[in-house]
Amino acid sequence: MKDTFKIEGMACSACANRVERATKKLEGVEEASVNFATETLMIKYDESKLSKEQIEQTVEKAGYKVHKNTKQYTFNIEGMTCSACATRVEKMTSKLEGVERSSVNFATEKLTITIDEDKVSPTQIKNAVEKAGYKVAEGKVQEEKEEKDPSKALLKRFIFSLIFAVPLLIISMGHMVGMPLPEIIDPMANGLNFALIQLVLTVPVMLIGYKFYAIGLKNLVKLSPNMDSLIAVGTLAAFVYGLFAIYKIAGGDHEYAMHLYFESAAVILVLITLGKYLEAVSKGKTSQAIKKLMGLAPKTATVIRNNQEVIVPLEEVVVGDIIIVKPGEKLPVDGEVVEGITSVDESMLTGESIPVEKFPGSPVIGASINKTGLIRYRATKVGKDTALAQIVKLVEDAQGSKAPIAKLADVISSYFVPVVIGLAILATLAWLIAGESVVFALTIFISVLVIACPCALGLATPTAIMVGTGKGAEHGVLIKGGEALETTYKINTIVFDKTGTITEGKPRVTDVITHDMSKEEVLILAASAEKGSEHPLGEAIVREAQEKGLAFKNIESFNAIPGHGIEVTIDGQQVLLGNKKLMVERQIPTSHLENVSDQLAAEGKTPMYIATQGILRGIIAVADTVKPSSKQAIKTLQEMGIEVAMITGDNRKTAEAIAKQVGIDLVLAEVLPEDKANEVKKLQSASRKVAMVGDGINDAPALAQADIGIAIGSGTDVAIESADIVLMRSDLMDVPTAIKLSKATIRNIKQNLFWAFAYNVLGIPVAMGILHIFGGPLMNPMIAAAAMSFSSVSVLLNALRLRRFKA
DSSP states (O other): OEEEEEEEOOOSHHHHHHHHHHHHTSTTEEEEEEETTTTEEEEEEOTTTOOHHHHHHHHHHTTOEEEOOEEEEEEEEEOOOSHHHHHHHHHHHHTSTTEEEEEEETTTTEEEEEEETTTOOHHHHHHHHHHTTOEEOSSOEEEOOOOOOHHHHHHHHHHHHHHHHHHHHHHHHGGGGTOOOOGGGOTTTOHHHHHHHHHHHHHHHHHHTHHHHHHHHHHHHTTOOOHHHHHHHHHHHHHHHHHHHHHHHHTTOGGGGGSOOHHHHHHHHHHHHHHHHHHHHHHHHHTHHHHHHHTTSOSEEEEEETTEEEEEEGGGOOTTOEEEEOTTOBOOSEEEEEEOOEEEEOHHHHOOOSOEEEOTTOEEOTTOEEOSSOEEEEEEEOGGGSHHHHHHHHHHHHHHOOOTTHHHHHHHHHHHHHHHHHHHHHHHHHHHHTTOOHHHHHHHHHHHHHHOOTHHHHHHHHHHHHHHHHHHHHTTEEEOOHHHHHHHTTOOEEEEEIIIIIBOSOOEEEEEEESSSOHHHHHHHHHHHHTTOOOHHHHHHHHHHHHTTOOOOOEEEEEEETTTEEEEEETTEEEEEEOHHHHHHTTOOOGGGHHHHHHHHHTTOEEEEEEETTEEEEEEEEEOOBOTTHHHHHHHHHHTTOEEEEEOSSOHHHHHHHHHHHTOOEEEOSOOGGGHHHHHHHHHHTTOOEEEEEOSSTTHHHHHHSSEEEEESSOOHHHHHHOSEEESSSOTTHHHHHHHHHHHHHHHHHHHHHHHHHHHHHHHHHHTTHHHHTTOOOOOHHHHHHHHHHHHHHHHHHHHGGGGOOO
């Protein structure tokens, strides 16, 4: 079982490592990975040994909270006659797993219910009410609790803190730059008042930033300090020293009025809150791709209920519902057209700009736009099963994943905070031993603690992955995670499947060559044999016979021979249809049609041999046209220094004719489906990093074997499962796009890691007073706070540069 949990309360990458370590220790956990940027825990575990509740408890024990996908709904209930009815509805709905609170108001006949949408749906609530003997009225009122935007809360905290911090800064530092102070709070005349007014202004700022202390000190007590611990200890040290100074001033020692640290404590909190706010805003921008995808689906659907058109919320659409969509409207869910003809714009999901014609029997995708005619269609996939929901899930999983390059940052950040606290204490003691004052040593202590935040390290990799995978999704390139991104960047050989990848995959019959049988008879036998086949070449023969209006014969037996063809019985006679290998294996002479076959193959056509009663009766030639983008995509890849190969089950001459058209030199022809993976393995054994590009169904073993599997097509379940990258449109130009995006993302990660490491390597020694030893300045704790905030924001801004990536 693989699950994802949203974690609340993590302040830095040290917190993420703590959650990761705690969950990895649980029995039954195979894999656990926490992404600090997306605040998600991805965990793979054995359901028989571990439950969701135990994972949630472990996270909470570690000092954090699992965020649930909760929403509040209000339903109008019909049929209640007394308060006992209301109690019954309340009880029945409360019993459902995922219901957090259920309340029925008998007077207003309303059920107000808060649910975890990952565990229970509004439709299940409706069913529970009906099971209790009541009815949910149509036109349900929905009250969605908006996902809390952390940036808004942080902005409020920053503004309120600033209201107190600005006058505090003026009072404490103004006199140093010649600003006059009223005599009542002048440090020379009234030192105690001067200190007390600063205390009064500092306390509200500390109360507003109470979370730093609540989380930081708790983690410190648990011996797993994080970024909040550094800030809490640093600012509390300044505050406590200020209280000691007030005690001294009150005792008559007015010199302490010039050595207060209240403004440092307050301004540090203000600057770090500002940094956190900018960080939250930037993080919000990194996840815009998900928001865009989720915003594609309409909120309501027009369905037929009791022979009437009813507008219902999207969550209430169920499989089997008949949905009406008018021109210009969005399709709410996936389905199959039952009435009407139209063209549908699917570009938002597939990237294909040309609208697709739809008629009864055609599949349709939710979130696509109906362009011309009114249609009715039957819902086949709803909720989490729709193509859009699968894409959103894929992108979310990718954004929550880690790249191998992130492991170094993880290891460092797990030891970072304790080491920093140790360095701060060491530097403080060293300066005191060297004869410096307590005020001097305290400045060093606070500066080291405040400047050394591991946030930048924790954000360096995941933010770049978030933007990179999100940008890919915008271009119809779905990358399944950090590992896939990092491996793609190293690819130096790409193997393309031929049919449906380089070619259109919709071949047509071009020639029918016969021997002692009419063309019509050969075509009838071949089409009858292939009637039930799903092979593209077989479908082409069936289509040709249908277009000619030929009558099909019934087959008595059918046997598929993988990589060779098929064997069927029609009217009591054995019919063989397939490639030359099949004829050779069954010892059927082919010499009389050898020259014709070679000529057809040289033209890039696939010759299909047909034999009855052990005699070759003819050849049906089928040709598949090359996609317009294939040649350009292959040329682009070769210009990037990547070797390109083509793999196919077709005969060598046909394969080489296609390869010549698109400019491929390395051709792997006459390869059986089960041997494609072995061909990929051979290339890998020559120390090559190999990507395999196929349709994700018959190429699944090769896609899995390759270092990177790239599935072409509209993201079928099999393609999504077997491939590392899914290309939503069948345009091969998306292959170089995926590789270029990978290179850009990894380059961005390396830049981020360099700056994050460089910042800490340079910042901590300066804060410890290394420049002061050589006569340089001492770092002010407020400058340290500003520098710390800037480091995280700069890493995020660098990651956001990836949004400018052009396909």
